[in-house]
Amino acid sequence: MTRQDSASYVVEESEASRTGRKFQDPFQGYFERGQQKGRTGTDLLDHHAARAWLRVIRWGMETGLYGYQQPFEEKAAPRIALDGENYLMLSSYDYLGLIGHPEVESAAIAAIRQFGTGTGGVRLLTGTTTLHQEFETELAAFKGTEAAMTFTSGYMANLGVISSLLGPGDSVILDSRAHRSIVDACRLARVQVRRFSHNDPCSLASELQKEARGKRTLIVVEGIYSMDGDICPLAEIVALKRKENAFLMVDEAHSFGTLGISGKGVDQYFGISPDAVDIWMGSLSKAIPSNGGFIAGARDLIIYMQHGAAAFMFSAALSPPAVGSARASLQVLQREPERIVALRRNAAYLRSGLIRLGFDIGNTDSQVIPVIVGSDERAYRLSHALFMQGVIALGIVSPAVPVGKARLRLCATAAQDRRFLDEVLAAFRVVRDAGWDEPAPLSP
Ligand SMILES: Cc1ncc(COP(=O)(O)O)c(C=O)c1O
Structure with a gap:
C-alpha cells in the first residue's frame, strides 16, 4: 500500500x-x-450505420x-x-446496493414457487396475479398517485404511455437530452416533436409559446438525466406547464428510489406534490434491482392505458420473480432510508x-x-x-x-x-x- x-x-x-x-x-x-x-455485397448489413459500427467494433477488437x-x-x-x-x-445501476439482498432474492424465489417463472400470457388475459396487483398498489401509494401499472421494461413503459395517449395532431416538447426510449416513443406516436435546451426553463417557455403547438402538448423531462446526472428544475417546469396549459411527464428511471428524503423521487426532492405531474414513469432495473418499468398517475389514466397501451396489451406480463423482487426491494427501501x-x-x-x-x-x-x-x-x-x-x-x-x-x-x-x-x-x-x-x- x-x-x-x-x-x-x-x-x-x-x-x-x-x-x-x-x-x-x-x-x-x-x-x-x-x-x-x-465482407462485401448487398446484404442486410450493407448500409452506412452497420458498416460504421462494424468498423469501430473491429478496431476495438x-x-x-x-x-x-x-x-x-x-x-x-x-x-x-x-x-x-x-x-x-x-x-x-444498483444505486441502493440491493442486488443480492437476501430478502429480495427470497421474494423472487417465493414468487416462482407460488406463481411460476412466467404467467403464460399478457396482463389482460392470464398475466395478472395477486402479486402484480399488490405491487402496483404499493407502488402507487409510495409514489403518492392514485394508481400505477407495470411494463416489462422502462423502455416499454415510455413507448406504451406516449404512443397510447398522443397522436399526429399533438405535440411533445422534449428536453434536448431526453433518453432514446422517449424519442422512440414519439416516433411511434407520430407526434410533432420539438426540443428545448437542456434544463433551461426559458427555452422551454419559448417553445411553449410558439404557435405551431398541436392540439395537446406534453412536456417530457427526466428526474435525473441518465448521461449527465443533473436534476431537472421541476418547480419552474411545473409553473410553465400550468401557465401554458400543457401536460407534464417525468421519467424517473434514475431518480426513483434515489432522490428525496425517502427516495420517492424528484417531486419529494423539491417538496412538490406528486399531483403536479400528469404522468410519472420509472424503471425497476436501477434503484429497484429487478426488471420492468412503471407508469403512475390518475386512476382513469391507468385504466385507459391498460386497454390502450400496446406495449402493455400485446406483450407478456412482467414475470413473477421480477415482480416479487421489485416488491421486496420497495419494502427494503422504505424500511432502510x-x-x-x-x-x-x-x-x-x-x-x-x-x-x-x-x-x-x-x-x-x-x-x-x-x-x-x-x-x-x-x-x-x-x-x-x-x-x-x-x-x-x-x-x-x-x-x-x-x-x-x-x-x-x-x-x-x-x-x-x-x-x-x-x-x-x-x-x-x-x-x-x-x-x-x-x-x-x-x-x-
Ligand atoms: C432515462 C431513462 N429512461 C428509460 C430507460 C429505460 O429503462 P429500462 O432499462 O428499465 O428499460 C432508461 C434506461 O437506462 C433511462 O436511462
Whole structure:
C-alpha cells in the first residue's frame, strides 16, 4: 500500500502490473478470424450505420479497447471478479446496493414457487396475479398517485404511455437530452416533436409559446438525466406547464428510489406534490434491482392505458420473480432510508475526488457521474486504462451522447464504502499521471 498524497487515496499500485487483465472477447474470435474484413455485397448489413459500427467494433477488437459485453460470472456487486481478476464495479445501476439482498432474492424465489417463472400470457388475459396487483398498489401509494401499472421494461413503459395517449395532431416538447426510449416513443406516436435546451426553463417557455403547438402538448423531462446526472428544475417546469396549459411527464428511471428524503423521487426532492405531474414513469432495473418499468398517475389514466397501451396489451406480463423482487426491494427501501443517505454521501465523495483530480464531470448533482473526455476514441482509451487498474467504468459514446461529448459514466451506489471509493480515485490518479491519452495504434 502506498499513500499517494495529501488527498490520501490509498492504492495497491503494484497489483495491476501483477495481473493479466485484458478485456474478454465477447465475439468468440469472430473478428480475429477476419470474416468482417472480407465482407462485401448487398446484404442486410450493407448500409452506412452497420458498416460504421462494424468498423469501430473491429478496431476495438484489434486494439484491445472493446470493453462492452464482458461476461460476468457473478452478481454486479462493488467488488467483482472477471476471468479470475478482481475489479471495482463503477458501471452498475444498483444505486441502493440491493442486488443480492437476501430478502429480495427470497421474494423472487417465493414468487416462482407460488406463481411460476412466467404467467403464460399478457396482463389482460392470464398475466395478472395477486402479486402484480399488490405491487402496483404499493407502488402507487409510495409514489403518492392514485394508481400505477407495470411494463416489462422502462423502455416499454415510455413507448406504451406516449404512443397510447398522443397522436399526429399533438405535440411533445422534449428536453434536448431526453433518453432514446422517449424519442422512440414519439416516433411511434407520430407526434410533432420539438426540443428545448437542456434544463433551461426559458427555452422551454419559448417553445411553449410558439404557435405551431398541436392540439395537446406534453412536456417530457427526466428526474435525473441518465448521461449527465443533473436534476431537472421541476418547480419552474411545473409553473410553465400550468401557465401554458400543457401536460407534464417525468421519467424517473434514475431518480426513483434515489432522490428525496425517502427516495420517492424528484417531486419529494423539491417538496412538490406528486399531483403536479400528469404522468410519472420509472424503471425497476436501477434503484429497484429487478426488471420492468412503471407508469403512475390518475386512476382513469391507468385504466385507459391498460386497454390502450400496446406495449402493455400485446406483450407478456412482467414475470413473477421480477415482480416479487421489485416488491421486496420497495419494502427494503422504505424500511432502510439510510441507504439513500449512503448513496448521496458516496456520490458527493466520488464527485469531489474526481474534480480534485482534474476530471470534467459536467454538472452532475447525483449518483450518475460522467467523466467527459470528448472523442469516442478517448472514452475507449480511458475506460481501458482504468480497466487495467482494476476499475470497470464503461464508455458512453455517440449516438448515446452527442459526437464530441463521449464520456465514462460512473455510478455511485449505497453499497460502496470509503475504502472502495479511495481505491477508485487512486486508480484515476494513476491513469491520469501515466498519460492514458496516447492514441491507440489503429484508428477507427
Ligand atoms: C432515462 C431513462 N429512461 C428509460 C430507460 C429505460 O429503462 P429500462 O432499462 O428499465 O428499460 C432508461 C434506461 O437506462 C433511462 O436511462
